[in-house]
Amino acid sequence: MIVEIIGHKHAGLSASIDMIQQFSRTTSSHDELLALFPPVGSQIDAVIEQIHRWHPPVSVRLSIRPADLEAMTWHCDFCGEQITLSPGGDALILDSRSNDGPGSHTVISHRSCLAERIRPENTGERARAMKIGKMC
Template identity: 85%
Template sequence: MERFEIESLALMPGQKVQAKVLSHHPWGVVVAIVGHENADLSASIDMIELFSRTTSSHDELLALFPPIGSQIDAVIEQIRRSHPPVSVRLSIRPADLESLTWRCDFCGEPTTLSPGGDALVLDSRSNDGPGSHTIISHRNCLAERIRPENSGERARALKIGKMC
């Protein structure tokens, strides 16, 4: 079985990236993620979603659009790998660049995806075909859902990615 999303597996929510702005649209901008230009993925920044609540006019919102051709810092919010091309949604909100939070898919409470945070990113895949689904979880929420008798896996869920 061929998976269309192999190259995109290097990307995950909470990861900082560089993006080159390719075009403007009424809702936001289409970008290319630097270093992943040849991957089968589309990347965008939904400027309305990010900034419409904090701007007082359409002109003020438009002024926040990064110029076409510019290279900007961004953080990955979401990745959808259910069908090609892989869809990557980025944020350039200053608070997200500092520390991205997202709701845990188990408990619904905010969890920090940025390095040093308490989140794990799980990719669920099937042997039946391509595509995957990303699940965001607190370390503890995942560990609590692993059978108590499987203490090794519980311990790994609590420790994975942490510095010793």
């Protein structure tokens, strides 16, 4: 699959679509079916569902499900509740990297779940966790 992620200029990027999710649902119309299974060679919009950076090349899982194109949700890695990743949502996406080798790990959390886990005496970092990325 040839993928262009707007705003990302990384060579060696591989991508896949979660076909289990695609095949696991029924459709109510022919147009809806075509949206779920676009023809080979077509140009489509997708949202990034997961990014794996443990080993090069970076691997991206995409979703083309209509609901995901409108509001992407995931589970908070701390509390397990649903969280909205789309603009206006309450998600923080944290990449953790080692200082002594390649690879990274992504943690997705509610702002409040992260803030609760920061030491209480570190009020500045707790406040920043609640504000980062929000429009002023």
